[in-house]
Amino acid sequence: MTEGFLPFPPAATAGQALAEVDTPALLLDLDAFERNLARMQAAADAAGVHLRPHAKAHKCPAVALAQMARGAVGVCCQKASEALPFLLAGVRDVHVSNELASPLKARALAQWARQARLSVCVDDAAQVDTLAEATREAGSSLDVLVEIDIGQGRCGVADAAAVQRLLQRLAPHPQLSFAGLQAYQGGLQHLRSRAERREQALRAAARAGEVVTALENAGVRCATVTGGGTGSVEWDLESGVYTELQPGSYAFMDRDYADNEAGALRFEHALFVATRVMSTAAGTHAVVDAGLKSLTLECGLPVLWPADGALAYTQANDEHGLVAGAPLPALGSLLRLVPGHCDPTFNLHDEIVAFRGERVEAVWPVAARGLSR
Ligand code: PLP
Ligand code: MN
Numbered sequence: 001m002t003e004g005f006l007p008f009p010p011a012a013t014a015g016q017a018l019a020e021v022d023t024p025a026l027l028l029d030l031d032a033f034e035r036n037l038a039r040m041q042a043a044a045d046a047a048g049v050h051l052r053p054h055a056k057a058h059k060c061p062a063v064a065l066a067q068m069a070r071g072a073v074g075v076c077c078q079k080a081s082e083a084l085p086f087l088l089a090g091v092r093d094v095h096v097s098n099e100l101a102s103p104l105k106a107r108a109l110a111q112w113a114r115q116a117r118l119s120v121c122v123d124d125a126a127q128v129d130t131l132a133e134a135t136r137e138a139g140s141s142l143d144v145l146v147e148i149d150i151g152q153g154r155c156g157v158a159d160a161a162a163v164q165r166l167l168q169r170l171a172p173h174p175q176l177s178f179a180g181l182q183a184y185q186g187g188l189q190h191l192r193s194r195a196e197r198r199e200q201a202l203r204a205a206a207r208a209g210e211v212v213t214a215l216e217n218a219g220v221r222c223a224t225v226t227g228g229g230t231g232s233v234e235w236d237l238e239s240g241v242y243t244e245l246q247p248g249s250y251a252f253m254d255r256d257y258a259d260n261e262a263g264a265l266r267f268e269h270a271l272f273v274a275t276r277v278m279s280t281a282a283g284t285h286a287v288v289d290a291g292l293k294s295l296t297l298e299c300g301l302p303v304l305w306p307a308d309g310a311l312a313y314t315q316a317n318d319e320h321g322l323v324a325g326a327p328l329p330a331l332g333s334l335l336r337l338v339p340g341h342c343d344p345t346f347n348l349h350d351e352i353v354a355f356r357g358e359r360v361e362a363v364w365p366v367a368a369r370g371l372s373r
Contacts, residue, residue, distance in 0.1 A: 009022070010022075010351075010363070011023070011025040011351065011353060011363075012025060012351075012353040012360045012363055013360065013363065014360055014361060014362050014363060015359065015360065016359070016360050017358060017359065017360070018355045018357075018358050018359060018360055019334060019358065021274055021334075021353055021360065023274050023275050023276045023289050023290065023334070024273055024274060024275050024289055024290040024294035025273070025274045025349075025351075025353050026271070026272075026273060026274075026345070026346065026349040026351065026352050026353060026366075027271070027272040027273070027274050027336065027352075027353050027354075027355060028252075028270055028271055028272075028352050028353065028354045028355070028364075029269075029270045029271075029272070029355060029356075030270075030354050030355065030356045030361055031356055031357075032268040032269065032270035033066075033251055033252070033270040033271075033354075034066075035268060036250055036251050036252070036253065036267045036268060036270055037066060037067055037070050037251055038070065039250075039265060039266070039267065040053075040233070040247065040250050040251075040265070040267075041067075041070045041071045041072070043233070043234070043237055043265055044071075044237065044245060045071065047237040047238065049236075049237055049242055049243060049244060049245055050073045050243060050244040050245070051067075051071065051072045051073065051244070051245055051247075052072060052073050052074050052075060052076055052093075052095060052226065052244050052245065052246055053067045053072050053075060053076070053246070053247060053248055053250075053251065054075070054076040054078070054097070054229075054246045054247065054248030055075040055076060055077050055082065055086060055248070055368070056076070056077060056078040056079075056082065056248060056343055057248025057249050057251065057252065057342055057343050057346065058248070058251070058252070058342070058343075058346050058352075058366070059082065059085075059346050059347060059366050059367065059368035059369050059371070060346070060352055060364050060365070060366050060367065060368070061085055061086050061088075061089030061090075061091065061364075061365075061367050061368075062089075062352075062354075062362070062364035062365075063251065063352075063364070064086055064089070064091055065089060065090070065091070067251070068091065073093060073244070074091060074092070074093030074094055074095065074117070075091055075093075075094055075095070076094075076095045076096075076097040076226075076246045076248075077094055077095070077096050077097070077368075078096070078097060078098050079096070079098065079105075079371060079372055079373060080096055080100055080105035080106075080108055080109050080120075080373065081105070081108070081368075081371040081372070081373040082368045082371045082372075083096060083109070083112065083118070084108075084112070084368075084371070085367035085368045085371070086368070087112055087115075087116055088367075089367070091116075092115075092116045092117060093116065093117045094116065094117075094118050094119075095118075095119045095120070095143075095145070095226065095246075096109065096118070096119065096120040096121070097121060097182060097184070097226070097246060098120070098121055098155070099120075099121050099122060099123055099124070099127055099147065099155055100120060100127065100130070100131075103130050103133070103134065105373065106120075106130045106131050106133075106134035107134045107137065107138070109131075109134070109142065110131070110134035110135045110137065110138035110140050110142065111138050111140070113135065113138065113140035113141060113142050114138060114139070114140045117143070118142055118143070119142060119143035119144065119145055119179055120142060120143075120144060120145070121144075121145050121146070121147040121155070121182050122144055122145075122146055122147070122166060123146065123147045123155050123156050123157050123166075124166075125165070125166060125169045128144070128166060128169040128170055128173075128176065129169070131144065131173075131176055132172075132173040132175070132176055135173070135175045135176060136173075136175065140175065141174075141175040141176070141177065142175070142176055142177070143177050143179035144170060144176050144177065144178055144179060145179050145180055145181060145182045145224065145226065146163045146166050146167075146178070146180075146181055146182070147181070147182040147183075147184075148162075148163065148181050148182070148183050148207075148208065148211050150183045150184075150185050150204040150205075150207040150208050150227075151185045151187065151188070151200070151203070151204045151207060152184065152185045152186050152187045153187070154186065156182070156183075159211060159214070160210075160211045160214035160215050160218070163181070163211065163215060163220075164215070164218065164220070167220065178220075179223055179224050180222035180223050180224035180225055180226070180243070181208065181211065181212065181222050181224070181225050181226070182225075182226050182227055183204070183205075183207070183208035183211075183225060183226070183227040183241075183242075184227040184228065184229070184246065185200070185201070185204035185227070185232065186229060188200040188201055188204060188231065188232060189229045189230065189231030189232060190231055190256060190257070190259075190260060191231070191260075192259060192260055192261055193261055194260075194261040194262070194263050197231055197232065197235075197260070197261075197263070198235050198263075200232075201231075201232035201235035201236060201239075202235050202239060204232070205235065205236060205239035205241045205242065206239075206241075208225060208227065208241050208242075209239070209240075209241040212225060212241065223243070224243050224244055225241055225242050225243050225244070226242065226243070226244040226245070226246060227242060227245070227246060228242055228245040228246055228247060229246065229247050229248070229249070230247040230248065230249040230250040230257055230267070231257065231260055233245055233247045233250070233265060234263045234264055234265045248342075248343070249342050249343070250265075250267045251267075251270065252269075252270050252271035252342045253267045253268060253269045253270060253271070253338075253342075254271065254299070254338065254339050254340060254341050254342040254345070255299070255300065255301075255302060255303050255338045255339065255340045255341075256299035256300060256340055256341055258338070269305060269338050271338070271339065271342055271345075272305060272336040272337060272338060272339075273290050273294055273295050273302065273336070273337045273339055273345070274290075274334060274335075274336060274337075274353070275288040275289050275290035275294070275321065275334075275335050275336075275337060276288060276289050276332060276333065276334055276335070277323070277329050277330065277331050277332060277333045277335070278320075278331075279331070280328060280329075280330065280331050284324075285314075285322050285323060285324045285328065286322075286323040286324075286328045286329050286333075287320050287321070287322060287323070288313075288320070288321040288322075288323055288335060289319065289320070289321075290316075290321050290337060291316045291317045291318050291319045291320045291321050292316050292317065292318050292319075293318055293319055293348060294319075294345075294348060294349075295316070295337065295339040295340065295345045295348070296339070296340065296341055296344040296345050296348070297316055297340060298340070298341060298344065299340040299341035300340045301313055301314070301316070301340060302337035302338055302339050302340055303337065303338050304323070304335055304336065304337060304338075305336045305337065305338045306336075310325050310326065310327075311323055311324070311325035311328075311329065311335075312324055312325055313337060321337075323335070346366055346369070347366075347369055347370065348369075349366050349369065350365065350366055350369060351363050351364065351365055351366060352364040352366060
């Protein structure tokens with residue numbers, strides 16, 4: 001029932017001029033995005049490593065399909081509920097790169113696994129039992145990866161002996177196939193110095209390699225070793241340990257990643273928050289319409305783009321942002337911000353306004369937005 005009230009107009013429609021987009025809006029520069037996808041895929045292909053980009057970065061099926069059209073083998077999701085929009089969009093190979101926190105999630109995955117290839121991580125025997133029961137009930141099978149801790153100190157078992165104990169727990173359940181290891185070290189991704197990142201990435205990969213070798217010596221083959229992120233990927237590729245990589249942010253490049261000293265694999269800013277100047281009454285600063293509900297600040301403030309150093313986004317309130325500098329932008333000016341951190345920023349938006357040059361080319365739903373269970 002609309003009671004005669006017209007719906008609020010969309011922020012953008014395909015074909016319109018970019019300058020007419022209503023704000024705040026999440027913008028994707030398709031030319032830069034496609035170059036980022038091509039660079040990462042070419043690097044993975046050259047190393048003979050599968051690319052399984054992380055969809056938690058964007059939560060958008062259209063982005064996943066663009067990655068798969070260029071050779072990605074599937075996607076990662078971080079949460080069980082997050083996988084469904086990708087399955088519905090036709091992605092048939094989803095790895096949940098995480099342990100599941102409740103049997104309800106295992107039952108959902110097991111149901112979906114009747115129609116798609118799904119995999120999930122474990123680091124405890126109780127999780128194996130839950131997956132076994134869910135798949136038995138659903139009459140489906142799941143690939144299981146044992147997560148190992150290679151230095152982040154988050155999830156994952158410590159060594160090959162612990163992996164072997166989980167393999168024994170898996171053994172009575174033919175519907176659960178041991179697919180290999182997940183080894184991800186998030187703590188090193190934003191080390192600013194390239195040399196330090198390289199050293200830590202190679203050390204983390206070496207820890208994973210030691211577990212793989214110990215398992216091989218015990219007669220256990222790891223078909224898949226999956227992990228890696230945007231900050232470590234160039235060394236993950238050359239490590240010889242990983243068969244599959246999971247970077248997500250490379251497609252977009254937020255400010256936090258751009259603050260890293262770049263390596264040989266370079267990516268461009270493709271993601272922006274479009275915002276307009278809504279008040280200049282103070283005279284000392286401009287107020288824009290993008291605040292904490294349009295971008296997140298846990299990795300620092302956004303920067304204005306293109307960066308000419310004249311203006312800075314200095315403060316965010318819920319629905320206001322302050323811009324300082326000279327000359328101040330006029331009331332109504334359309335500005336572009338590079339968000340501090342792409343993943344949680346995507347999660348604040350219903351749609352991505354994908355543009356090429358000065359035209360909106362498509363509007364893509366962020367279909368997995370808010371799906372955090
Ligand atoms: N894999 C896992 C398990 C992660 O948690 C993350 C990010 O936190 C990534 C891959 C990819 O990260 P990024 O977006 O930094 O490339
Ligand atoms: Mn992130």
